[in-house]
Amino acid sequence: MRVKSGTAIIPIFIPLNRDRIKKENRMSERDAKTYARLKLGDKEALAQLYDQYSKLLYSFSFKMMNDQQVAEEIVQEVFIKIWTQKKCIR
Template identity: 40%
Template structure:
């Protein structure tokens, strides 16, 4: 078997274009660490840097046959990291503009009717999911959230331990959070 770490970048690129996965792995091993350090310097965020480098390598493999290497492999990879970084900045700017626009819309107050309708639909959805909880868990949850009984009162009423009450409520909240998502879960915490 060939020793790929002895190949030049040009040889690896040629093999990569021929769908050679070992050549791709060698390119990854050779440049991943360096590109990550570079991406960390320009993003100032390790998580974003990691994402950018992974996207670059995913693109390299995905488009291996079509990519034209007009420069060296290293120049291409560093340029790709820069491009992904600028792309990320553009998306952040769009996201910031969207948030700003949404904030203006909220301040105007045109969403009250829409909010009421959505809240009603969400409440119906929450009630449905609560009804699908296991019987004992649902009973404990409803006594806690709807009847507003303390853990001690529920334990006495159902003749179970307070720890069981606490566990049932925590399990119900976990299950509802998984099924309904964050927004509905926050509504449960504030309304139910």
């Protein structure tokens, strides 16, 4: 992050809380089961992931692209890719 001070730009370094990041990146047991079911071809698992993440993905995509149609296409493409590449999920 940078802060403008008069005419100079001063970089600010924010230390990372690694313990918090590790906790946030841990997959819940429920998510792990959902991904395992998805990998086996369970369409209900894909629907569950869609219900859980599509609004967040749409919101992020819309903020980045500032276009409703493009954001909707991104969501669609991501979930198609998840389904077609389900065997590669670790």
